[in-house]
Amino acid sequence: MTYLSISDITFSWPDGTPVFEGLGVAVGSGHIGLVGSNGAGKSTLLRLIAGELTPARGWVTASGRVGYLRQDLGLAPGQRVDAVLGIAGIRKALHRIESGSGDERDFDIVGNVWDVEERAVALLGRLGLHYLADSAEQLDRTLETLSGGETVLLGVVAQLLAEPEVLLLDEPTNNLDQHARERLYEVLAQFSGTVLTVSHDRELLERTDTIAELRRGELRLFGRNFSEYERIIEAEQHTARAAIRDARGDVRKQAKELVEARIKLDRRQRYGKKMYENKREPKIVMGARKRAAEVSAGKLRNSHIEKLDTAKEQLQQAEELLRDDREIRVELPGTRLYPGQDVIDLDDVRLACGPTVSLLVTGPERIALTGRNGVGKTTLLRRIAQAPPKVPWRMLPQRLDIFDERRTVFENVAATAPQASAEQIRAQLARFLFRGADADVGAAALSGGERLRAALAMLLLADPAPRLLLLDEPTNNLDLPSLEHLTQALAGFEGALLVVSHDPRFLDEIGVTRHLELTPDGLVE
Template sequence: MATISFSDLTFSWPDGTPVFDGLDAVLGPGRIGLVGSNGAGKSTLLRLIAGEFGPARGSIGVTGALGYLRQDLGLSVGQRVDEVLGIAGVRAALHRIESGTAADSDFETVGARWDVEERAVALLGRLGLDYLAGSPHHLDRRLDTLSGGETVLLGLVAELLADPDVLLLDEPTNNLDAAARNRLYEVLAQFGGTVLVAGHDRELLERMDAIAELRAGRLRLFGGRFSYYEQIIEQEQETARTAIRDARGEVRKQSRELVETRIKLDRRRRYGQKMYENKREPKIIMGARKRQAEVSAGKLRNNHLEKVEEAEQRLEQAEELLRDDREIRVDLPGTRLYPGQQVIALEEVTLANGPVVSLAVNGPQRLAITGRNGAGKTTLLRRIADEGPRVSWRMLPQRLDVFDESATVYENVAAGAPHADPELIRGRLARFLFRGAAADMPAAALSGGERLRAALAMLLLAEPAPRLLILDEPTNNLDLVSLGHLTQALAAFQGALIVVSHDLRFLDEIGITRHAELTSEGLRE
């Protein structure tokens, strides 16, 4: 019965921005999808659970051993596979024991883990890392020989080797091809403890036992799959929209009645003044009637004012229930290319991992490059960039290593657009949700979703405007609303696109015109 519990959990950023204030919740057992818009605090909550951050107040309880697969993994490309798996020391001790050169400390290091290499190889094979699973000697390989998707799977193997009772996963399907995703789904289905998955992969979320929505610092739990959660939210939103319509109608009605009452009162006042001026009744009687009329008029006017205020309050309460999530707005420059205009021309180019590739892209073609993890898709994109496209271009790399980490978001964007007015840059950054002080945040402090938004801003605001976009897994870390806006923007782009993505729905919606699969023999269309 592994669970995660929060009691009065309170946390703020160093600048005082609140993230959670008095959060109380219990999650688990089972598989739980953690959803929410970019910036809602999903990764922050996982880091709090993992102990990377400490709460300002309150407590977090985890029953059993904890495993945590971070969004950025925090790995160095120079690390070996066994170092990532956390078994390098045990392996070295085992090898000394087998060679007869062991010290007493080596037996203490190994303990009961005599089969650690075999377990690691078996798990690697289970998740499709076949060439790493072929032999224990392959555990000596360095990370810079692996693709982004293979690195994610390797990080998951490292967590599973520790036999956790509670497993935290932050965007675990980023960079994974379809086969790898299916293997990940199978592993999670068979996991016996509690899994908390933060992500936007609809298929993965549809396999959850429950959905936990993080919104405005509050956690709300929905039993059932993601589609059930969407259904409940849509029903609530339809109810909110109806309530808003009714409340607006009531405000109009009460405002109209207030105006009509004021007109009636003005008429009575003028009539009374006229009677007083004509002195048709004794002065004392007319004065009493005037005071009585003023009291009655005041009560009537206040009564209608109260009704207007009550109607406006009901409208405000109804509007609070209607979701108005922040979302990026992407306006791509008019960068029309004409049919036949040469964009890319590669002839018999040999990639580092073996395939020989020829590729021509002309005019506003939209090319999707697919292939298994490790096939060399990212390597191909880098080679295209190195060869030099024939038109202005920009590339969004998979690892998002495009920043001067010590500079702010604004400074990074401004460096690529030296002639742009500062106010124009800040205005455009606001469309990527970097408003006010957020634009002055150091790049090193950005979360995964923020890094992607900042990288997109750098890409699309650069000078000259790109006529070719080279995108390596552009949908990673984007919430569903922002993904929709990016999709619409790319669908309207008039230049050429070369996109590596495992999201088939995304590729279909941006209007891909060519598909090419990268294999060990080369590109196959």
């Protein structure tokens, strides 16, 4: 049995921003899906477990070797495949030994992994990288010809070759086509150790044994898969909403009773004052009665104040259980297209990566573009942008690198809509959940989900309004609330969409009307 134990982890960033305070959890063998909003600390937790970050207090214990697949592999095009796999040194030593020129150091380097090349080729084949699995010589290739998805798979193979007992994966299905995802699912299902996966891929999360949610610096485990997690959360939210209604009613009731008590006490005080002035009773009796009335009034007033404070505290506790379910609601009439209106017209255009394509898009079509990793989907989007399209258009790249990082959210959006007034821009930004001072945050400081919302605002509020959106893997690295925000924003878009995505549920939710697959022979309807 493998295991992973996190004990009393406390960690803050160098600027003093706290992330975890006394975090602890223990998990055994199986596949755990780690979910939480962008900025909750999911990747930070993986880095702490992997030893890349050092906690101020606490420790991590694992049953054996820990493998860690980062979200951003940071690979350079000139790197060789065997170097990425971490076996370049072993291969060189192995080849020297086989040629008869090896020495004792080479035997130490090889150790007991004489079959490392065969294992690497076999794993590459299992994950669908067949052209790299043709022979051991393919391990000498460099990364120029690999797509983003193929590079991710290469990173997975590198971790599996090290034979870890605990495997940490940060968004492992980013950029993977459906075929590659299925291969990865199969490989992970056969892994006998502990897998902790940060992912927004709902199909992958459905295959987990446990869902772990990171929220407000605390980690909570939910049995079974993502559907069960969603069911539990929805039931809790239903209860929380009912508790808020009851608590608000109690606050109103206690506030009303406090007002009524004050009115009653004021009447008593006026009556007592009148009696004292008329001196209908001895002075000593009047004084005693006044002191008793003041004590009684104080107790009554304090009782109602305490009840109101308690009601307010219970309301606050109920509201803390309610999750942030803010919605993006935008109307974008300027993006409207009509049936039959020409949008894209490519005729036998040869892409740099090989295929020759023809594509005609008319009216407000919503098109999903799929295809194997490396076939040229991103290349096709860039070629469409160069054509150019027959209507105003905008493109959302995978990396969301469309910002001037030195500017604020407001300034970035204002640069794309020079004709709009500051009031108009701020009103529209509020609909993208950038309200008040949130619009004046620097682009460089945005979390992943905030970056997506800001990018959508830049695209959809641009002048002229885009009537075609080219979206390249828009769901990469999104937490589930941000994915919902993306879907909501696109619901208000009335133009044409061409979306590269391998998320069937997302494509269904945005109302895709055509499915195109890019193959080495061109586009297939």
